[in-house]
Amino acid sequence: MRPTLTIAATLAIAATAALAHTGVKDPQVMARMDGMKLMADHTKTLGQMARGRIAFDNTKALAALEGLKSETDRIPALFAPRAADPKSEAKSEIWTDSAGFKASTAQMANALNLADVASPEALAGSMRAIAAACSACHKDYRIEN
Template sequence: MKKYIAIALIASGTAAFAHSGVKNPDVMNRMMGMSELAKQMKVIGTMAKGEAAFDADAANAALAKISEEASYIPSLFENKATDPKSEALPAIWDNWDSFTAHATELEELAGGLAGTIQAEADLGPAMGQLGKSCGACHADFRAK
């Protein structure tokens, strides 16, 4: 689980740097959407690591926002836009059904978890599930 928390925190910290110099507006929109996902993962991750005080309402709101943002992923990638700063692999468009299935999985997972965080002990399992979902998509569709 610590691996998934670390990935979320690193992703959110490098988002601003990655966006500098992006010229394609479609790619910029995708990056902003992914940055919002990372931001919400950071809300949960910092609580799970004890770096922020536990707040069930904030954690559940972050899960709801992750679900909402995940629902936008297919529309953000409909155009096969490229940019040297993009980490999106061409496999996205070559394997569109698999890519969109990953997005739907994240949307449904986060939506199902939203409202279930009642105690600090609930954060770890939620982060583990979210991290696996995000990681599965990144393994196939994001440049390393």
């Protein structure tokens, strides 16, 4: 996939966050959705910088990257309880295939550790791997609607 398409797709993921959240009652489901919402916010910042929609700012890019790393670190704990809610988009495979879910989390952490946000060009390249890691986990473990 071309980088621009991938970044556009990632911004689309980010944009759906607010909608999906409405009416969630289970606090654990709400907490993991809040975590994902933060992931989406940071990804949106990076994606917009990579596309030149907002000015490139290395300090802000680093802060967004750090935010993504710390949210990714929280994924195992946030998804450990098998919490359910009618509004949840979590697939049961998260718990029946926990090794696969762990591997997808590791793929995300790896993409973030390798990310280079020192210039807009480097950032655009890194966004490809970041977006691919989001999509890979969503494809297997999130019900897309």
